[in-house]
Amino acid sequence: MLLKPVATALATLLLGGAALADTAMPFALDWRFEGPSAPYFVAVDQGLFEAEGLSVEVTAGEGSLDAIPKVATGAFPVGFADINSLVRFLDQNPGAPVIAAMMIYDKPAFAVIGRKSLGVEAPADLMGKTLGAPPPDGAWAQFPIFAAENDLDMDQITVEPVGFPTREPMLAEGQVAAVTGFSFTSFLNTKRLGVPEDDISVILMADHGVDLYGNAVIVNTDFAEANPEAVTGFLRAVAEGWKATAADPEAAIEALTGRNPGMDAALELERLQLAMETNVMTDWVMENGMGNIDPDRMANAVEQIKLTYEFQNDPDPALYFSDAWLPDDGSLSMQ
Missing domain, CATH: 3.40.190.10 (Periplasmic binding protein-like II)
Incomplete structure (x- = not known):
């Protein structure tokens, strides 16, 4: 007589565990679906996010100044934005719960x-x-x-x-x-x-002397503190998406075509390859892996920002980038 209730309870437990593992992490891009956004769709289509227990929907944006507030307000847990714009945003909105967690454009464009x-x-x-x-x-x-x-x-x-x-x-x-x-x-x-x-x-x-970094994955810090494993899994899937894209750029553009049917596939393939070669897969990244930064370079970048922006508060690189959620299992290697 107890078998059916026990089986029902077990099924409920298993289903509940699956539901808990399926963490929703909508991702706010800074711009339209163009060549350099293909790796994120590769990660979706190849099940890389799903393997991390994540449900990820990629949303187009209208620039970094659009993506940053979306993440800071918690409307999106993760986004993609220019770190220099993030520095200014955090100076003007001290304490806002947003930080860069994974550098993508080691060299800005x-x-x-x-x-x-x-x-x-x-x-x-x-x-x-x-x-x-x-x-x-x-x-x-x-x-x-x-x-x-x-x-x-x-x-x-x-x-x-x-x-x-x-x-x-x-x-x-x-x-x-x-x-x-x-x-x-x-x-x-x-x-x-x-x-x-x-x-x-x-x-x-x-x-030619400009030490600024470029676009990074940004994260809502309240979400990240509550869901550290989900954030690390997201970053791991992003890295794997970029590696898969580097291995087969044409297939990556095919993944993008379904989301932007009117695009010029040849043009976006060239845009993607230029971004990979010049901005993403730099010598530093190939040696050190994707996602992290050079602290000395970042400190100098903040000093350079002072030439174009008057800080309202004392700048601190630790407020703008954290490696706390980067995976340490070797998945960031681009070799």
Whole structure:
């Protein structure tokens, strides 16, 4: 007579355990579904999140200033955002429960894109030239750091405020000799306008003295403290998604196509490969693994931010990045 109640209780216990393991972790991207977001969909489609007991839905965004508040308010437990924007947000909102937990863009995409035929191949070449820069552009926001690190005299550079839609067309038409922008985006836009690839110079600010980091996985700290294993599992799945993408970029773009049917698959594949080669799979990452940071570099990055931003509070790198939830089982190795 007791067998049925016991069996029912056991089934309830097992189902309850499965439900508890299926932790919902919606993920807020900073931008639209483009090539560099493919690894997260690979992680979804290959069951990498599911293997960690997570239910993950990836949501498009409208920039870091959109993703950061979503995570800080707890609307999303995890997101993807520029760490430099996070530094400013936390300075203006001290104590907000959000922090970077996994660095993805070891080198940010901030760049100057120039035309070799117009005399721009290196930072010093900007002297005496006209530079097109959209006022809200993230790369333009870091230009004072780039200028200081390369001894550029701003009085000798003509800065032409341009709109995002006209930036690359003006470069293609020779109205400006260079523009500020994200390396892979502005390069591809300029190339699509008919400028030969060998005439385009991409001057990555990170290769010329700018120590800033780029986009990172950010986490709501209240959620992370309550669910540390879920956060670690999420970060492990992200790393595995990037490794799978590096092994088969074409398949990764196929995973993205279902979420963005109108995209140009060839273009997004090239965008993904440029981001991987230049920003994600850097020499430092290949040696040290994905996700962590160099504390000395981060400290210097904060000092460089002071050139473009006046802190309201004493800056502290420990407020902006924590490695507390990074997996330590070797899954971050990109080898």
